[in-house]
Amino acid sequence: MSETATGSTEPAPPRPSSTSGATIQLEDLSKSYPGSPSPAVDGVSMDIKAGETVILVGPSGCGKSTTLKMINRLIEPTSGRIRINDEDVTDMDPVKLRRKIGYAIQSSGLFPHMTVAENIALVPKMTGWSKSGVKDRVEEMLDLVGLDPREFHGRYPRQLSGGQQQRVGVARALAADPPVLLMDEPFGAVDPITRDHLQDELIRLQHELHKTIVFVTHDFDEAIKLGDRIAVLRERSHIAQFDTPEAILTNPTDDFVSGFVGAGAALKRLNLTRVRDVGIADFPTVTVEDPLQSIFNKLRDGQHNELLMLDRRNRPYKWLRRGDLMRAKGSLARAGQLVHDTVTRDATLHDALEAVLTDSGGRVAVTGRRGEFIGVVDMHTLMNSVQELLEADRLAAMEHRHDLEELRVHRTEQELEGGGSGL
Amino acid sequence: MNFWEYVGTRHQQLLTDTYQHASAVFQCMVIATLLGVLIGVVSYRSSWGGSLAITSTSAILTIPSLAAIGLLIPLVGLGVPPTVIILTLYGLLPVVRNCIVGLRGVDPSLVDAAKGIGMSRMRRLLKVELPLAWPPILTGIRVSTQMLMGIAAIAAYASGPGLGNEIFGGLASLGSANAINKVLAGTIGIVILALLFDAAYVLLGRLTIPRGIRV
Structure with missing residues (x-):
């Protein structure tokens, strides 16, 4: 892959x-x-x-x-x-x-009588890590699986949701590295x-x-x-x-x-490729802190029909079309359409397609780890890359089949020779 | 002399008897717990071992305690030895049974997980299985203690220590002035002791059952 x-x-x-x-x-x-x-x-x-x-x-x-x-x-x-x-x-x-060997099982297998931290610390403790080393490691692991150490450290497994338990289970499995x-x-x-x-x-x-x-x-x-x-x-x-x-x-x-x-093998194929592997297009952006006049000018100078407005932390906030501002009588708060769905670079094309299909403009904003804007993927890009992918797969499959046949021929030859010498 | 006057004049003796009663039950309970958990731990894995342990301990329980103590006198003499033996044996059953049930009741996927992350047999037992089986074991200990409170009174028959002396003394002199008072003082003393012990177990449960599995 x-x-x-x-x-x-x-x-x-x-x-x-x-x-x-x-x-x-x-x-x-x-x-x-x-x-x-x-x-x-x-x-x-x-x-x-x-x-x-x-x-x-x-x-x-x-x-x-x-x-x-x-x-x-x-x-x-x-x-x-x-x-x-x-x-x-x-x-x-x-x-x-x-x-x-890390080991994670269904329904997390967390020990209910130990806190989250105690569960994660088990293997490092057994393998003789120092006390402070274990402590740091627990924080690190919680962080790694996306749980706030301060909040979850002292909780018991039954105080967690199923998904959180599973995360802790993975953290425990990975704790001793x-x-x-x-x-x-x-x-x-x-x-x-x-x-x-x-x-x-x-x-x-x-x-x-x-x-x-x-x-x-x-x-x-x-x-x-x-x-x-x-x-x-x-x-x-x-x-x-x-x-x-x-x-x-x-x-x-x-x-x-x-x-x-x-x-639906072709549809499933979409699950195999991630947004990071297809072209993420640039998109003109403004931020909420930009003065109203400059946003106006940007829309009016005619190069773009649409802008993406980002919030203070650079996260996608609103799609602004030409005319939206007019209709909202110059009020930024009311103009445009809120961004309701974004995908990360690790999202599959399947997820991206889903988002694109439900979006009225036929595109979806791609965001990074902290939700910051990276670019945009639209229908056109998706179609092109899927076709390329399928074409590449077909070629690879043909080559593969060819290789297999060659191998088989080779093997038969060998067997024949082997049989010949045995006689 | 009414009951309160009797208690007033004899309180020194009564307190000694109560103390000895409690101490006998407590010490035998400690032995029974250790022994019972040990038997449970050794036998819970095999199906016949577990049932053997449960059946033999419940067989002991069917022997009338008075008869059992009487039978022990020729073997070990009077006083403390037959008391300790009887109390420990009778105390075993609930502990053994609850220990086996508790250990067998531990979620197999947790045992699997414990093995899978590299816990040795011993560590698994001490860190995972016994802590998880502790609430039912504690219940067993509680039931045992209640039972032993009553059985300990029988020990007076073999000149053992405790409040049984009051009861047997009273019963032997029925019709005399303080006979009923004696029996009453002994019985009430045992009831109060039982209640105190029970309260202590509730507290012990609070302190020893981990918060994560407390119901």
Whole structure:
């Protein structure tokens, strides 16, 4: 995904104590339970790159959760090896191993008898951080997940909303700065709007932290939104396809995968690209502090039909059309139309399209982290970039198919040769 | 002599008996709690271990306390030893049962989370499972204490300490001048003690149950 590419060009955020991701290799990992004839997980092999977000997605009961739990050995594999950063951890002390792997689960798993701060401090304390170090870290983590430390520090989990609990859950998982983060349907129990926010938040976090994330979900849209690569699993955790979201959407390997992708692949494609990747256009602006006369002049000199008025903190406030001021008899307070929707640079094209469609002028203002104005995206830009995207996908898919065929031919040749020498 | 006069003249003896009664119950309760929680912790994970612990402790409870103490006298003699043994054994059941129920009632996803963030078995138990199971355990201790207050009176039969001496003394001399007063003083003393202990448990609950899980 283009995420990683843009990530490297931007200056690294000033977060001194941040370990980025580790590689994970699963080698022929199986789990069978005594008394059941077929294994729950049957020979999964997977190579996960450092700093990558991999989503395990599949129908319920396909063993995706079991696979995830074998990585931190909450479930001991029956056979196979697990390597993290090329270190074999299959026989390591599981308690030590788990302290180096963040773990976030559905319904947050926060301990109700501990405050938010105590919950977050657990792992750093266990790994022997100094008292002041732990304290600072708790503040830092709360800040990171977008909760005000002063307000939430001493609260108990039951005094938080579902979304806030989940944020604290992620903060706890990341507190000891583990290179790997395992997430087991973490957003499964919150309402759709909150889930959307949490997903955006996770994308932002990952943009800053570059952890290796393995994320289990049964929601394919969530998988597309979050994943650098997606592993679509069928029963017994057999990998049906393990590829980028783009490739899975445009080129599903079989009926199982395309059935799972569901209808509307082109629309889903919109979830894969972010506003930052398309052209954000400039737009003439004025601020509320500008004198009325200069706003008048700007509108009247004829270059622009419309202006965007920003408030004191540079946030989009009002769309001002030519004539609006006249109609409102020169009163700025009454003129124009309030900006009711903005998107961030991390918003998906899907969100942007939604905003553009509901806006009467067919455009939406793009804002930065603190809500400050950056630019505008309109219908035209969206259409163009979507067409380009789809075209690029088609080319990539064709190339991919070509490569596969070549590989297959190559393999058959080898097999034939091998068979020949065996005779 | 009416009841109040009796209490007035014998208050020294009554206070000593009350103190000894309370102290016997308290000390046996401490032992029963430690032992009961230990049995609970050891057995709650296995289904048969848990039911074994619960059944055997409730079997003890079905033995009439008077008979049990009588049977103990030839084995351990008179006085304090049979009292302590009886009180501790009878005190066990509610603690063991509530401890097992409480520990089993801890949300499995929390145990999973505790494991997942790298807590060892011991730390999980001390930091997560026992604190969360503490309210039901405390209820068990409370129930036990109420029960022991009554049972402790029986200890006087084996020349044990406590207010039972008043009651047994009174019952043995029925018809004499102060017989009813003696029984009444012993009984009322036990009731008052029970109420005081209960109040203490409410306070203890306030102090020890974390704010986050207080109902």
